[in-house]
Amino acid sequence: MKLTCDEASAICDKSQYKEASLWEKIKLKVHLFLCKKCGLYAKQNKIMSTCLKKIEELEYHKTHHLNQEEINCMAQELKTKIEL
């Protein structure tokens, strides 16, 4: 039942992805109630998730394209190999 801070913060990390089990969450709650440092960690972790969400939004809609020069170069190299 008793967790170390290492274990508690690991569960806290897992819960940022909503993948901590119910039992883990209960154990975490108990630990957070008793440990100020981990309590702080949990709060900061949440903020970190919000920050990372922003990166996700920034990157999500970005599609990456090869430019024409890169395409040509690739096609040329492949062509040489095909002819071999």
Next chain:
Amino acid sequence: MAVTDKQFLNPEKWVSLHADYLFNYTIGRLNDRDLAKDLVQDTFFSALKAKENFKGESSERTWLIAILKRKIVDYYRKINSTKGKAEVRMNFYADGEREGEWLEERAPTTGAEKLKKRLRMKNWPKFWKNASEIYLKNTKWFFRMKTIHQIETEDICKELDITTSNLWVIIHRARTQLRKCMEDNWFKN
């Protein structure tokens, strides 16, 4: 016999049909333009060599993706066995009476409200980019896949051939590491 369903390869058209798609797929996992380009090119070369193995049961693209996936896994394996191991700082006492407790100098100290206020001022995307390069090193790919690209745990583990507990250890290290440098950074500036 469903002869009409049989797929055929058309290497002359690979670049125009699939290069962009494969490139995007790779960037989603490795986020490095040059590297992604090389891996895509390499995929075409390998595919060409393995042309005879194509049974025509899947589409050309699916087949190419399968080859590309192997290239990506090989790449992860290579970087993880050689240089650039993540700079793993200890965050907790590793043994002794206080095993598993926060190391004094690595423990969170700043209240959340204070952090939130600083947050708006910081150039977060830039900070993230630097911090993930410096502190997460190779594990940044795992962290990215899970956190930024939100790929399912199961899929990451299958794709990169690691166990779930391995992945969670990586995530845990990455987050405790990032947290520390975020806190330091917010208050240094």
